[in-house]
Amino acid sequence: MTKDLGKIETVISEKRIKLHIFEPSQRKIWTVVGKEKEYWIEPVLNFCSCESFYFNSIIGKNDCYHLQSFALAQKENKVEQIKFSDDEFSDFISGLVSDL
Numbered sequence: 001m002t003k004d005l006g007k008i009e010t011v012i013s014e015k016r017i018k019l020h021i022f023e024p025s026q027r028k029i030w031t032v033v034g035k036e037k038e039y040w041i042e043p044v045l046n047f048c049s050c051e052s053f054y055f056n057s058i059i060g061k062n063d064c065y066h067l068q069s070f071a072l073a074q075k076e077n078k079v080e081q082i083k084f085s086d087d088e089f090s091d092f093i094s095g096l097v098s099d100l
């Protein structure tokens with residue numbers, strides 16, 4: 001637990017939680033930049049694309065330290081916002097998915 005807390009603090013202090021806003025549609029994609037990969041977070045569905053989320057979900061626990069970091073970052077207003085245009089949406093998604 002202490003280890004996770006340290007990880008969460010690092011993610012937040014390094015501003016690795018990113019909100020990508022596509023304009024003009026205002027579509028939003030959240031990601032968290034991990035050590036090797038960038039993970040896709042879907043807070044509305046309480047989903048994260050990382051391995052520990054996957055294994056936790058098997059035991060019925062939809063959680064991982066990315067989602068915990070996200071919740072804290074949002075509370076502390078430390079989500080990094082990046083604007084994109086809608087033209088870039090499909091490229092962005094395929095880049096993200098191919099990384100999974």
Ligand SMILES: [Zn+2]
Pocket residue numbers: 039048049050051052053064065066067
């Ligand atoms: Zn995760």
